[in-house]
Amino acid sequence: MSLNLEMLTQITIAFILASLILVCYMAFSKTKHSTTLNLPPGPPTLPVIGNIHQLAGSVPHRALRDLAKKYGPIMHLKLGNVSTIVFSSPRVAKEILKTHDIIFADRPKSEYTKIFYYNRTDIASAPYGDYWRQMKKICILQLLSEKKVKSFGSLRDEELGRLCDSLRSLSGSVVNFTEMIVGLINNIICRATFGNDYKAQDQIVLIQLIKDLLLTSGAVNVGEFFPRLKFVNVVLGIKSKRLKIHKQLDKVLEDALEDRKGKRDAGMERSDERLVDVLLRIKEEEEVQFPITLDNIKAVLLDMFVAGTDTSSATIMWAMAEMMRNQRVLKKAQQQIRETSRQKVTFTKNGTNSYPYLKLVIKETLRLHPPAPLLVPRECREQCKIDDYDIPAKTKVVVNAFACALDPEYWEDPESFIPERFENSSIDFIGNDYEFIPFGAGRRMCPGITFGTNSIETTLFELLYHFDWELPQGMEPQDINMEESHGITTTLKAPLQLVPFVHSQPNN
Numbered sequence: 175m176s177l178n179l180e181m182l183t184q185i186t187i188a189f190i191l192a193s194l195i196l197v198c199y200m201a202f203s204k205t206k207h208s209t210t211l212n213l214p215p216g217p218p219t220l221p222v223i224g225n226i227h228q229l230a231g232s233v234p235h236r237a238l239r240d241l242a243k244k245y246g247p248i249m250h251l252k253l254g255n256v257s258t259i260v261f262s263s264p265r266v267a268k269e270i271l272k273t274h275d276i277i278f279a280d281r282p283k284s285e286y287t288k289i290f291y292y293n294r295t296d297i298a299s300a301p302y303g304d305y306w307r308q309m310k311k312i313c314i315l316q317l318l319s320e321k322k323v324k325s326f327g328s329l330r331d332e333e334l335g336r337l338c339d340s341l342r343s344l345s346g347s348v349v350n351f352t353e354m355i356v357g358l359i360n361n362i363i364c365r366a367t368f369g370n371d372y373k374a375q376d377q378i379v380l381i382q383l384i385k386d387l388l389l390t391s392g393a394v395n396v397g398e399f400f401p402r403l404k405f406v407n408v409v410l411g412i413k414s415k416r417l418k419i420h421k422q423l424d425k426v427l428e429d430a431l432e433d434r435k436g437k438r439d440a441g442m443e444r445s446d447e448r449l450v451d452v453l454l455r456i457k458e459e460e461e462v463q464f465p466i467t468l469d470n471i472k473a474v475l476l477d478m479f480v481a482g483t484d485t486s487s488a489t490i491m492w493a494m495a496e497m498m499r500n501q502r503v504l505k506k507a508q509q510q511i512r513e514t515s516r517q518k519v520t521f522t523k524n525g526t527n528s529y530p531y532l533k534l535v536i537k538e539t540l541r542l543h544p545p546a547p548l549l550v551p552r553e554c555r556e557q558c559k560i561d562d563y564d565i566p567a568k569t570k571v572v573v574n575a576f577a578c579a580l581d582p583e584y585w586e587d588p589e590s591f592i593p594e595r596f597e598n599s600s601i602d603f604i605g606n607d608y609e610f611i612p613f614g615a616g617r618r619m620c621p622g623i624t625f626g627t628n629s630i631e632t633t634l635f636e637l638l639y640h641f642d643w644e645l646p647q648g649m650e651p652q653d654i655n656m657e658e659s660h661g662i663t664t665t666l667k668a669p670l671q672l673v674p675f676v677h678s679q680p681n682n
């Protein structure tokens with residue numbers, strides 16, 4: 175879901191330009207099924223735009239949660255001309271992600287994913303089917319397995335060491351925490367994907383192009399809301415802009431692949447393989463049902479960046495912002511980390527198993543600020559019934575994980591940041607508890623959960639262990655701007671400014 179104000183403004187312009195065509199279009203585009211099916215209730219629609227205007231003024235996950243309070247946990251909306259059904263409670267989320275998981279395991283098509291992800295041959299936007307199954311299996315067992323993530327430990331520690339050095343040199347001054355964390359996570363994912371010697375300049379170009387890619391996903395997207403008006407994207411020049419970014423990205427990825435192929439030819443141990451090497455090896459071995467092409471590899475690598483960078487960095491930022499607002503939590507987490515470290519507890523393979531309070535802080539952060547609050551849209555593969563409502567085939571389906579995580583029937587004082595709520599509780603984010611699904615659930619669940627949580631935990635551990643943190647002079651905890659950004663990933667809208675102070679540890 176990528177609805178933002180800029181997009182809405184641009185949509186309005188597009189509609190003015192195409193208004194005559196649209197009037198004719200609407201006259202012929204009444205959906206056949208609306209009179210015969212028992213669709214879920216929903217807010218009244220406006221001509222042409224349907225319910226799009228009801229998502230303006232607030233971030234979509236909040237606007238949808240508020241609408242669901244009025245229209246119910248299964249709600250039918252018309253976003254432009256596209257029927258969308260939104261599921262907003264843990265009980266109905268379970269219907270989609272478990273009971274009828276296979277029916278809802280598809281992703282909707284879009285021009286954007288077709289262009290950028292090599293005809294949807296990545297994992298996140300690939301249609302449900304044998305190809306997706308093969309690639310998801312490779313992803314779970316080989317690319318992002320616990321063993322593989324563990325093998326990234328030393329590169330991650332090096333990057334963290336570099337970050338801590340630079341924070342030490344800035345001790346006592348205001349730092350742009352957001353920028354530093356985004357840089358850290360980009361470096362970790364870049365090195366895990368392309369190896370240690372991936373050139374810094376190439377990385378800058380790659381990250382900028384991915385930013386541009388994400389921006390055009392939030393640009394006017396008439397084709398998405400009015401499939402029969404895809405030509406408006408052409409008229410507005412959006413398609414050509416996307417094709418241009420894709421061409422540039424393709425070249426950068428192609429160069430990186432060529433470079434790695436050369437290194438592989440010179441001999442490489444399996445244990446030294448980075449994500450790109452794993453995929454190149456599988457391609458060369460030719461043992462999979464669907465032979466993998468270089469384009470498929472590029473599509474999957476793009477997924478790693480798009481799905482893995484902003485989600486992890488956003489969680490670190492939200493956690494720090496919440497702890498700065500809740501000094502009690504910050505002090506408690508720091509105290510446990512420093513006390514336990516003094517007892518020389520070694521790091522476990524899961525990073526910070528010895529620091530249970532930090533884990534609770536991360537869980538509570540992911541509950542209150544899921545980086546993908548609406549998960550990734552699904553598409554219904556065949557008509558089915560949920561709660562007596564008909565869900566027609568091909569309908570776009572959205573699960574509001576944010577609404578589930580704040581559902582007052584499941585959570586006490588849901589709006590407050592209280593890590594202790596997870597103490598002595600078995601509720602976890604691994605896809606079995608539908609009131610807490612920041613990584614989704616079911617077949618389409620996030621395969622990057624170990625990689626993501628590992629980066630988040632180890633980063634927060636280092637930051638809390640080595641530094642004390644203050645707000646810039648004159649700023650109070652309640653002054654922190656907690657506004658959420660629009661876009662594919664929800665992060666802090668304004669950069670988080672903090673002041674690190676080196677913490678001198680007594681000799682351990």
Ligand code: HEM
Pocket residue numbers: 297298299310313318477478479481482483485486489544545546549550551611612613614615616617618619620621622623625626627
């Ligand atoms: C805090 C970190 C992360 C969060 C909160 C997160 C969240 C999500 C969510 C909500 C989905 C959609 C699930 C659904 O539709 O049910 C997803 C899918 C996905 N994520 Fe993550 N993610 C994170 C980190 C990562 C990382 C580090 C990677 C890889 C390096 C990754 C790769 C993917 C991929 C490939 C998919 C598509 C799965 C499919 O369609 O089958 N994610 N993620």
